[in-house]
Structures are given as C-alpha cells and as structure tokens.
Amino acid sequence: MQFAQQQSVLPQERQQGRRQDNFLLEFAGLQRLRTYRPRQMVLNQGDCTAHILIIVNGWAEQTIQLADGRRQIVAFGLPGDLCCSDLSSRSRVEQSIMALTSLTVAIVGKLEFRTLLTGNARLSRSFWRNQMLSLSIQRxxxxxxxxxxxxxxxxxxxxELYLRQEKIGAAVQGACSCPLTQTQVAEACGLTQVHTNRVIQDLRRRGLIELRTKRLVIPSLKEMMAVAQFDGSYLDLGDPEPTLAETRASQPA
Amino acid sequence: MQFAQQQSVLPQERQQGRRQDNFLLEFAGLQRLRTYRPRQMVLNQGDCTAHILIIVNGWAEQTIQLADGRRQIVAFGLPGDLCCSDLSSRSRVEQSIMALTSLTVAIVGKLEFRTLLTGNARLSRSFWRNQMLSLSIQRxxxxxxxxxxxxxxxxxxxxELYLRQEKIGAAVQGACSCPLTQTQVAEACGLTQVHTNRVIQDLRRRGLIELRTKRLVIPSLKEMMAVAQFDGSYLDLGDPEPTLAETRASQPA
DNA sequence: GGTTCGGCCTAACGCAGGTGAATGTCCGAA
DNA sequence: TTCGGACATTCACCTGCGTTAGGCCGAACC
Structure with a gap:
C-alpha cells in the first residue's frame, strides 16, 4: 500500500513567521511536497510505508478505528508536525491520516531521512523534540x-489548538482558525456529536468562546484555561535553545 | 528537585530470559542502580531531572495529576521501559513516577546517555524503538x-499487561503477575474503584480471568482479546531485526 | 428550481457509571 | 490477641452523557 494518489508536486508558499524554532518546517519546505484536498485520506490504518510525512501547510487528523467501527481522533497534525514518524524502514501505521483542510506535506524516505539526521544536528534535534512533544501531548x-x-x-x-497555533504564529489576539466540525471535536474528545453541541453552546453562552465558520475566538484565554484546568507546560518541553556545548552532542546526531 | 532518597546501590539480580531483543535492559543492568520500595515516589510531577531512568526490575506507574487532585495513570513501567526519556538536558517531568512493587531502576545522566547513544548503534536503536512503542501505546x-x-x-x-510481560518472558501459560490494586486499575482505566470492582467480578463470573493476590490468569487469551477488541499490533512495531545493511544507519546513531 | 448532502441544532428518554457510605477480609505490627 | 490500615465488596441513589430521531440551513449540483 502506498500514499493516496498525488495531487500536485509544486512547492507551496512558505509558512508565515514562526515564534519558535521549528527547523523541521524549514527543512520540509525544501523536500518533495504533495497536497491533499479536504477529507482526502493520506494513509490508512494498517498500511505500510517507507516514508515519513511532515506537515507543511494545513491540518490533518490521525484516527484509530476499532474493529466494530468506532473511531477516535488521537492527534491533530498542524504545520511542523510529523506523521508516521517511526523510523523503522517499513512499519505499519497504527492510525489513519486524513486531511482536514487543504493539506501540504513533505514526503521523505525513512532511509534517506535517517542519513540526513546523522549529518544534521539541528534537524535531528528538531525531530526528536517533536517526537517528545507528541508523546507529551498524548500522555x-x-x-x-x-x-x-x-x-x-x-x-x-x-x-490546546489555540496555543499550538500561537506557537507557530498562526494565532493572534485570541483568534485562530479551527477547521473542525463539531463531529470532529466530538471524535477527539470521546463524546457524541449531540453532547458536543450542548457543550459548545454552553461555552458560547458563558462568553468563553466564539466559534463559527472555521474560526475560533477566545476572549479570555485565562478564564478558558481555568475551565479546562489547562496547564500548558506539557506543550513546552526542555531547552528551546540548547547551550553551545550541546549543539553537537545534543540529540543523537 | 532530585530523585527520592536512595535505598541501595547494589546491582540487582538480572532479569530472566527475554523473548525479544531488549538491549536497553542489558545495558541498564550495567549502570548505576537504585531501588525503591512499593509506594515510594521516584519522581514528582513538575520536578526537573538531568537523568533518565530505565526500569530493571519491578513495576512503576506514571500518573498525571490535575489541579483539583484527580489522578490518571498514564503508563505502567515494566522491566526494560524508560521513564522521563526526554533527552533535553534538564526537562521538567510531566508526570509523577511511583514504585508499584519493589523496584530497581538504572539512573543515567542525560548528557552521558546522549554520548553513549552516538557511539552505540544497538543501544540507540533500542532506545528509539522504545520511544516509538511508548507513543504507540499512548495513542x-x-x-x-x-x-x-x-x-x-x-x-x-x-x-496488554499480559502480553507485555510475555514479551519480556514474564508470563507463562496464561499466567502472569499483576501487582495492581483495583484502585490502580481504576485510575488507569478512567473509572471509579467501585465500578472497576463490578467489572472485574463480571469478568471473573464469565470465566475470563482469575485475579487475586497479585496474580493474573487468563484461561483463554483469545476470548479475552475478543471482549477487549484487542489487536496487539500496536505492541509490535517495525523490524525486530533490521537488515545487515541497516545496522549502521538504522536508528539515528 | 429542485434535490442532495454536510453541518448544526433540539428534544425525550434511558442507562452506564459516578457518589457516598457501610461492611467484610486479610495481614502485619505492637 | 488485638489493633489498624489496605483492599475488596456491596448497596441505594443519582446524573452526565448516549441514543434515537428529528428539523433547519446553506452550498453544490443537476
């Protein structure tokens, strides 16, 4: 099995200003790119692939489907995020990946990527930092x-979605995009669409959010974080800027 | 903040036969060891540490505590598993780690470990495979x-606990140890202790499990897996034995 | 202009699982 | 031999959320 059929190979316009070092994104911009339309499948659960994906533009969802058909969104992929990042040369992907918006990804062969990692400490660091972040979010x-x-x-x-966007410079003044349907929010939160609707309306009534036409506004992030018991430390791992002494050894280079 | 106080530094008896290559465990056996008593804290959520831990013997739990006190077990650590594996030199741990049984861990400085990784392809491969497995389990x-x-x-x-033990040679004939209280099962499953008790009794009545005095017996793993919609592929990642050509490049070495 | 389809919203009803509390059992320490 | 603490068990009661089934709207397509 391979990637879903290709749409275009043109390098896309680059991402706008990023607030954090995300060398992965810079790197990805120079690789072979592929784009997908909204709702298009990128990979299916159980497929084998010899490539890793780096999202350059747009959003993706990763879902796990149970034998009886129930689905759970286990991760959202935003620009700079990795998919099927297991570097074993041909590993089975444990979740399906679907484009939520128009989506551009860089496709890199695992073998090739491994050799690149050994030669590029900065890339290597970005990659492993990203992996750690995924684990932290998942926990x-x-x-x-x-x-x-x-x-x-x-x-x-x-x-979380707001802050992750803020990190890559895609959120300003309490507003960011949110190309999710209520059904998708439900699938991510382990709720039904009906109950998710009740909850969203409740949050709206309390003035905590505005959410319509793919746009999310959070008037008071502070209040919102209180409701969610949100503690953002899990999104900010380790040393953003390793010391000079470490640049060589830093992540396994 | 540092590790909870030390108990003993004697190298412990080695693990028994393992069914899978787990070089990490071999490696760990040669490192500085530390042991903890059951219920003893190893690390607290929010602590910073410059060390990674490799479990050599015994079980540990990793929990995340919310601001209002609710706790969730997010991972069980069995022999060969890693804890606080973020290699950034001094990262905050996002979860508390507690010994469930008498526990022996290897403590390795992150800086030191990083240099070891660069020089040892086999160790490196074991380490990253382990990380991928953690992510897969978490998803x-x-x-x-x-x-x-x-x-x-x-x-x-x-x-899952049965199969993970089988993998390290700690389960035979449908029987394995399970040093968890019902409360801990509940905390891992996001249930109350009361309801967990109802469920366990139900599983017992159906003859699916025997569970008493820290011992778990699963008469028919097949039936049990059917009840759980269990698909073990998430526990077996990638190439167990990379090809010769890859041994050098394989994981970022 | 109608039809279809995806997304949002609403309402009535029922149940899985939470809550709180009491009781039982085992076991190690004094 | 008794005491206390950790765990398991049971009961009565309540509620958050799922289920089912609809209605409304706008966009895309004939």
Whole structure:
C-alpha cells in the first residue's frame, strides 16, 4: 500500500513567521511536497510505508478505528508536525491520516531521512523534540479522556489548538482558525456529536468562546484555561535553545 | 528537585530470559542502580531531572495529576521501559513516577546517555524503538479511553499487561503477575474503584480471568482479546531485526 | 428550481457509571 | 490477641452523557 494518489508536486508558499524554532518546517519546505484536498485520506490504518510525512501547510487528523467501527481522533497534525514518524524502514501505521483542510506535506524516505539526521544536528534535534512533544501531548490526552468531563475536555482541546497555533504564529489576539466540525471535536474528545453541541453552546453562552465558520475566538484565554484546568507546560518541553556545548552532542546526531 | 532518597546501590539480580531483543535492559543492568520500595515516589510531577531512568526490575506507574487532585495513570513501567526519556538536558517531568512493587531502576545522566547513544548503534536503536512503542501505546490508550466502555477498558488493560510481560518472558501459560490494586486499575482505566470492582467480578463470573493476590490468569487469551477488541499490533512495531545493511544507519546513531 | 448532502441544532428518554457510605477480609505490627 | 490500615465488596441513589430521531440551513449540483 502506498500514499493516496498525488495531487500536485509544486512547492507551496512558505509558512508565515514562526515564534519558535521549528527547523523541521524549514527543512520540509525544501523536500518533495504533495497536497491533499479536504477529507482526502493520506494513509490508512494498517498500511505500510517507507516514508515519513511532515506537515507543511494545513491540518490533518490521525484516527484509530476499532474493529466494530468506532473511531477516535488521537492527534491533530498542524504545520511542523510529523506523521508516521517511526523510523523503522517499513512499519505499519497504527492510525489513519486524513486531511482536514487543504493539506501540504513533505514526503521523505525513512532511509534517506535517517542519513540526513546523522549529518544534521539541528534537524535531528528538531525531530526528536517533536517526537517528545507528541508523546507529551498524548500522555496529557490520556489524562483528559480518563478524568475530565465533557465541558473540560472540549475547553481543553480548544485551548490546546489555540496555543499550538500561537506557537507557530498562526494565532493572534485570541483568534485562530479551527477547521473542525463539531463531529470532529466530538471524535477527539470521546463524546457524541449531540453532547458536543450542548457543550459548545454552553461555552458560547458563558462568553468563553466564539466559534463559527472555521474560526475560533477566545476572549479570555485565562478564564478558558481555568475551565479546562489547562496547564500548558506539557506543550513546552526542555531547552528551546540548547547551550553551545550541546549543539553537537545534543540529540543523537 | 532530585530523585527520592536512595535505598541501595547494589546491582540487582538480572532479569530472566527475554523473548525479544531488549538491549536497553542489558545495558541498564550495567549502570548505576537504585531501588525503591512499593509506594515510594521516584519522581514528582513538575520536578526537573538531568537523568533518565530505565526500569530493571519491578513495576512503576506514571500518573498525571490535575489541579483539583484527580489522578490518571498514564503508563505502567515494566522491566526494560524508560521513564522521563526526554533527552533535553534538564526537562521538567510531566508526570509523577511511583514504585508499584519493589523496584530497581538504572539512573543515567542525560548528557552521558546522549554520548553513549552516538557511539552505540544497538543501544540507540533500542532506545528509539522504545520511544516509538511508548507513543504507540499512548495513542492506543487515547482510543480506549475515548471509545470503550468499562468492561472493554479493563479487559484491554489486562490483555496488554499480559502480553507485555510475555514479551519480556514474564508470563507463562496464561499466567502472569499483576501487582495492581483495583484502585490502580481504576485510575488507569478512567473509572471509579467501585465500578472497576463490578467489572472485574463480571469478568471473573464469565470465566475470563482469575485475579487475586497479585496474580493474573487468563484461561483463554483469545476470548479475552475478543471482549477487549484487542489487536496487539500496536505492541509490535517495525523490524525486530533490521537488515545487515541497516545496522549502521538504522536508528539515528 | 429542485434535490442532495454536510453541518448544526433540539428534544425525550434511558442507562452506564459516578457518589457516598457501610461492611467484610486479610495481614502485619505492637 | 488485638489493633489498624489496605483492599475488596456491596448497596441505594443519582446524573452526565448516549441514543434515537428529528428539523433547519446553506452550498453544490443537476
């Protein structure tokens, strides 16, 4: 099995200003690119692939589907994020990946990427930092789904999406894009679409969010974070700028 | 903040036969070891540490605590597993780590470990494989907590713990150890202790499990896996034995 | 202009699982 | 031999959320 059929190979316009070092994104911009239309599948659960993906533009969702058909969104991919990042040469992907918006990804052969990593400390550092971040987010989501009620879950998701966008310079003044349908929010939060709707309306009534036409506004991030018991430290790992002495050794180079 | 106080530095007896290559465990056996008593804290959420931990013997739990006190177990550490594996030199740990049994861990400075990784392809491969496995398990748990009901969750947890032990040669003939209290099962599954008890009794009544005095028996793993909709592929990543050509390049070495 | 389809919203009803509390059992320490 | 603490068990009661089933709107397409 391979990637879903190709749409275009033209390098896309570059991302706008990023607030954090994300060398991965810079790197990706120079690779072979592929674009997908909204709702187009990128990879299916169970496929094998010899490539890793780096999202350059747009959003993707990663879902796990159970035998009986129930689906859970386990991760959202934003620009700079990795997909199927297991570097074993041909590994089975454990989740389906679908474009949520128009999506541009860089496709890099795993073998090739591994050799690049050995030669490029900065890339290597970016890559492993990214992996750690994924794990950290995933752990947090385990806690959220295990302990929080519906309102907290939805609020937490929206906070996270806002802050992740802020990090890549895609959020300003409490506003960011949010190309998710309520059904997708539900699938990410482990709720039904009906109940998600109730919760969103409740958040709106309390003046905590505005959410319409793919746009999310959070008037008071502080209040919102209180509702969600949001503690953003899980999004900011380790040393953003390693010391000079470390630049060589830093992540396994 | 540092590791909880030390108990003993004697190298412990080695693990018994392992079914899978786990070089990490071999490696760990040669490092500085530390042991903890059951219920002893190893690290607290929010601590900074310049060390990674490799579990040599015993079980640990990793929990995330919310601001209001609710706790969720986000991972169980078995022999060969890593804790606080973020290699950034001094990173904050996002979860508390506590010994569930008498526990022996290897403590390795991150800086030191990084240099070891660069020089040792086999260690490096083991390490990154382990990281990928953690992520894979965590993703799966996101799906479990988001989609499954109580019985499925508990059954899935028990299947996973059984198979993970089988992998390291700690399960035979459908029997393995399970040093968890019902409260801990509950904290891992996002349920209350009361309801977890109901579910366990139900599983017992159906003859799916025997569970008493820290011992778990699964008479028919097949039936159990059916109840849990268990698909073990998430526990077996990538190439167990990379080709010769790859041994050098394989994981970022 | 009608039809279809995706997305949002609403309402009535029922149940899985939470809550709170009491009781039982085992076991190690004094 | 008794005491206390950790765990398991059971009960009565309640509620957050799922389920089912609809209605409304706008966009895309004939």
């Amino acid at each position: 947090r989501w385990t806690a959220i789904l295990g302990q929080m009620d519906a309102r907290e879950r939805v609020a937490h998701l929206l906070c | 799966r748990w996101t799906a479990i907590l988001g989609q499954m009901d109580a019985r499925e969750r508990v059954a899935h947890l028990l299947c």
